[in-house]
Amino acid sequence: MKVAEIMTKDPITLCKEDTIGKAAEIFHNERIDGAPVVDAENKLIGIFTKSHLMKAVKEGLENSIAVGKLMQTDVMKITEDRTLESAWKIKIGRLPVVDKDNGLVGILTRTDLVEAFYTQSQKVVGELTTILDSSHNGIIAIDVEGRIITFNSAAEEILGYKAEEVLGRQIADIIPNTGLINVLETGEEEFGEKINVGDVVALTNRSLIYKDGELRGSMAIFQDISELEKVSEELNTVKNLNKELDAIIESVSDGLYVTDGNADTIRINSAYEEITGIKSEEVLGRNMEELVEEGIFSEAVTFQVLEKEESVSVMHDIKTGKQVLSTGNPVFNEEGEIVRVVTTARDVEELNHLKQELEKTKELSEKYYSELEKLRSQQLEFDEIVIKSGKMERVFDLALQVGRVDSTVLITGESGVGKEIIARTIHKVSDRRDGSLIKVNCGAIPDNLLEAELFGYEEGAFTGAKSEGKMGMFELANDGTLFLDEIGELPLNLQVKLLRALQEKEIMRVGGTESIDINARIISATNQDLEQMTKEGKFREDLYYRLNVVPIYVPPLRERKEDITPLISHFLQEFNEKFEVNKTIASAAIEALENYDWMGNVRELENLIERLVVMTSEQMITLDCLPEHIKKKQQGNLDIEIFDIIPLKQGVSKVEEDLVKMALDKYGSTYKAAEVLGVSQPTVVRKKQKYGI
Numbered sequence: 258m259k260v261a262e263i264m265t266k267d268p269i270t271l272c273k274e275d276t277i278g279k280a281a282e283i284f285h286n287e288r289i290d291g292a293p294v295v296d297a298e299n300k301l302i303g304i305f306t307k308s309h310l311m312k313a314v315k316e317g318l319e320n321s322i323a324v325g326k327l328m329q330t331d332v333m334k335i336t337e338d339r340t341l342e343s344a345w346k347i348k349i350g351r352l353p354v355v356d357k358d359n360g361l362v363g364i365l366t367r368t369d370l371v372e373a374f375y376t377q378s379q380k381v382v383g384e385l386t387t388i389l390d391s392s393h394n395g396i397i398a399i400d401v402e403g404r405i406i407t408f409n410s411a412a413e414e415i416l417g418y419k420a421e422e423v424l425g426r427q428i429a430d431i432i433p434n435t436g437l438i439n440v441l442e443t444g445e446e447e448f449g450e451k452i453n454v455g456d457v458v459a460l461t462n463r464s465l466i467y468k469d470g471e472l473r474g475s476m477a478i479f480q481d482i483s484e485l486e487k488v489s490e491e492l493n494t495v496k497n498l499n500k501e502l503d504a505i506i507e508s509v510s511d512g513l514y515v516t517d518g519n520a521d522t523i524r525i526n527s528a529y530e531e532i533t534g535i536k537s538e539e540v541l542g543r544n545m546e547e548l549v550e551e552g553i554f555s556e557a558v559t560f561q562v563l564e565k566e567e568s569v570s571v572m573h574d575i576k577t578g579k580q581v582l583s584t585g586n587p588v589f590n591e592e593g594e595i596v597r598v599v600t601t602a603r604d605v606e607e608l609n610h611l612k613q614e615l616e617k618t619k620e621l622s623e624k625y626y627s628e629l630e631k632l633r634s635q636q637l638e639f640d641e642i643v644i645k646s647g648k649m650e651r652v653f654d655l656a657l658q659v660g661r662v663d664s665t666v667l668i669t670g671e672s673g674v675g676k677e678i679i680a681r682t683i684h685k686v687s688d689r690r691d692g693s694l695i696k697v698n699c700g701a702i703p704d705n706l707l708e709a710e711l712f713g714y715e716e717g718a719f720t721g722a723k724s725e726g727k728m729g730m731f732e733l734a735n736d737g738t739l740f741l742d743e744i745g746e747l748p749l750n751l752q753v754k755l756l757r758a759l760q761e762k763e764i765m766r767v768g769g770t771e772s773i774d775i776n777a778r779i780i781s782a783t784n785q786d787l788e789q790m791t792k793e794g795k796f797r798e799d800l801y802y803r804l805n806v807v808p809i810y811v812p813p814l815r816e817r818k819e820d821i822t823p824l825i826s827h828f829l830q831e832f833n834e835k836f837e838v839n840k841t842i843a844s845a846a847i848e849a850l851e852n853y854d855w856m857g858n859v860r861e862l863e864n865l866i867e868r869l870v871v872m873t874s875e876q877m878i879t880l881d882c883l884p885e886h887i888k889k890k891q892q893g894n895l896d897i898e899i900f901d902i903i904p905l906k907q908g909v910s911k912v913e914e915d916l917v918k919m920a921l922d923k924y925g926s927t928y929k930a931a932e933v934l935g936v937s938q939p940t941v942v943r944k945k946q947k948y949g950i
Contacts, residue, residue: 260363397479464478521545669787707748715767
């Protein structure tokens with residue numbers, strides 16, 4: 258912008274013959290501090306100001322004296338084509354503006370400049386606001402004090418707040434999980450992070466704001482990806498279903514041959530390759546008519562299924578010389594058209610053997626399906642919870658019940674039984690679920706640091722302390738849940754402070770002088786006998802009763818063997834996905850794992866399944882793959898009295914039948930019989946059906 262655009266045109270002027278009295282009158286009437294002096298041709302020859310008037314008064318000069326005798330002839334001036342920025346650098350209140358011939362064309366005041374710059378800044382602010390509000394991404398900025406200074410329209414729409422409601426307020430009070438405060442504190446910018454704000458899932462980038470090399474705040478640009486997350490979840494579901502389908506197809510002992518409605522081959526499994534000797538690369542994508550003409554098949558059951566639109570079984574020869582019994586089944590769409598023909602193939606020479614194997618596979622598939630359905634139903638509510646036994650169902654029922662109140666909970670049980678999962682479950686269903694769940698392992702932190710970790714510390718509390726002090730776990734868990742794991746390891750001196758925190762609902766930082774109010778629910782856990790420890794003076798009795806308001810005992814895995822098979826399925830699927838493999842496990846191996854005592858409980862079982870998935874070279878994990886101490890436990894030492902020689906297989910079946918019948922006769926319940934026999938309840942049901950008991 259140029260001077261000519263904002264100057265005052267046709268300004269009030271004086272000539273050098275005007276008297277100082279006239280000048281004073283003009284200054285008074287027009288309320289100006291000075292005026293340029295021009296000659297007859299309107300050329301600038303000087304400037305006369307109030308300062309000259311005051312000098313005249315001071316020296317006692319007459320009002321009739323001409324202005325020309327007192328005016329300043331060495332005048333600072335500016336041309337009309339100069340920029341406002343250059344004019345601002347001339348520190349004069351009233352600046353004459355002249356043309357190239359020194360003719361007076363206007364007056365530029367500091368007020369004119371301020372108003373022009375203000376107008377420009379308002380225009381820039383308006384344009385910037387328009388740009389920010391035109392963005393589809395939410396934009397939030399805070400100053401170094403954590404106060405919100407920018408909140409655009411997209412942020413209003415995504416987060417459900419109006420800008421006027423939040424501007425100037427602390428970001429931690431409005432949206433505590435933006436991460437902007439952390440960026441300020443660490444100085445590390447973050448990109449591509451996901452955050453949850455209410456029902457919204459947003460992808461955010463967090464940056465620092467600098468001006469003239471000085472940190473002024475931080476900002477976040479975020480995009481609502483809630484719909485994208487839903488699509489991603491659906492894709493993951495489809496992906497998992499495909500993996501399950503692949504696993505099922507490959508685990509079936511029958512050969513499977515799949516064509517579309519035009520008899521083009523689209524899938525065969527490895528069992529079909531093994532039975533027939535035909536490789537997938539020979540037939541995939543090819544039509545059955547072409548394959549029959551080449552002599553790969555003597556006839557195709559697929560064409561008969563397409564013609565009759567029903568299941569058809571045929572006996573036919575293949576190029577390897579084997580005779581195969583094939584059964585084709587049509588798959589219809591909603592319009593009643595055949596879209597797939599699924600053919601199962603069986604080697605006639607091994608039909609009896611396959612029939613027995615099929616029965617076992619069917620039993621195992623039903624078992625897996627039952628367990629998988631159980632896992633799915635549980636996963637709808639808690640992804641990480643896998644239970645089937647009545648004991649654990651009662652534990653989780655209690656956890657869900659106590660989660661709805663705010664009582665203090667003490668979880669006991671051996672190492673590895675899942676005490677932390679119980680704590681997380683209680684937190685998830687409680688009114689504090691939107692708050693943090695802070696875990697402190699009292700046995701993993703040195704005694705000299707544990708107090709500072711729990712209660713925090715003030716500036717200079719001890720050597721090595723942060724200069725700004727630090728919040729403790731109690732403060733971090735405010736409005737949430739504090740989970741004190743291995744509470745039996747807490748030193749006696751800290752037990753006193755913990756008891757006070759529970760009773761008074763307040764804490765004092767290490768080195769502090771003022772109490773801090775807290776509002777955290779306490780859940781503690783231990784694998785020790787706290788009641789015995791109180792008798793031995795190793796644990797305060799008053800603290801024990803304060804913690805043990807609602808006790809929850811988690812039984813060891815050996816007391817809930819019904820959970821072993823679902824846990825095996827869960828961990829097997831988890832590590833198959835993690836290591837991108839497709840391992841399965843034999844029923845004999847599952848029974849051996851069910852019979853093992855698991856002194857390390859669920860954690861030991863999880864570690865073993867991971868080791869088996871990683872170390873087993875074959876796709877099927879068999880009994881031989883298990884560690885020796887588990888196989889020995891499975892084999893056991895039974896004193897059985899033998900009266901005559903019979904085939905070994907027949908003898909084993911007879912002993913098995915007698916044991917199952919005796920257990921059922923004595924206890925009348927498949928669950929109780931399974932418990933005393935050391936197997937799962939589905940195993941007892943299968944044996945009962947097998948022997949017709």
